[in-house]
Amino acid sequence: MRITVTAIGRLKAGPERLLFQRYFDRAAKAGRGLGLTFAVREFPESRAARPAARMSDEAAAILKALPSDATLVALDETGTNLDSHGFAGRLAKWRQAGVADLAFAIGGADGQGAAVAERADLRLALGSLTWPHQLVRVMLAEQLYRAVTILTGHPYHRD
Numbered sequence: 608m609r610i611t612v613t614a615i616g617r618l619k620a621g622p623e624r625l626l627f628q629r630y631f632d633r634a635a636k637a638g639r640g641l642g643l644t645f646a647v648r649e650f651p652e653s654r655a656a657r658p659a660a661r662m663s664d665e666a667a668a669i670l671k672a673l674p675s676d677a678t679l680v681a682l683d684e685t686g687t688n689l690d691s692h693g694f695a696g697r698l699a700k701w702r703q704a705g706v707a708d709l710a711f712a713i714g715g716a717d718g719q720g721a722a723v724a725e726r727a728d729l730r731l732a733l734g735s736l737t738w739p740h741q742l743v744r745v746m747l748a749e750q751l752y753r754a755v756t757i758l759t760g761h762p763y764h765r766d
Contacts, residue, residue: 608702608709613648615665615715623741630748637755658717666720669712677708679727683719684737686730695754713743
């Protein structure tokens with residue numbers, strides 16, 4: 608299963624990028640045995656004047672890049688809260704169901720566009736707080752790594 612993190616904006620050089628890359632690389636290495644591959648797609652922030660137009664433009668860019676049959680998870684503060692075992696379980700179910708492409712969509716500074724939320728198979732919250740999209744990438748990468756370690760029985764996750 609190909610897992611792609613799609614995100615609006617570039618993650619610039621600095622501690623967030625280093626931490627994201629650390630967990631993302633770990634997930635990729637640990638996920639090989641499960642048949643998981645990992646990729647990142649970054650999209651430019653829209654230059655539209657109004658927030659609604661920016662979110663619409665950004666949603667269109669994300670959706671255009673997805674394979675038509677991809678399972679889509681939209682990161683959304685109003686979405687479903689899962690614990691780490693629940694998140695790992697969802698990944699395992701999609702993998703076992705033969706999902707070829709799983710995409711996680713991280714919106715821009717104005718949030719997730721409505722078209723992404725409507726198309727999403729799951730709207731996922733990383734808690735009810737609002738997080739900067741740079742930190743969302745780091746937290747998602749860490750949870751992907753944690754999920755892989757749960758599925759492989761690695762001791763990284765402690766119960």
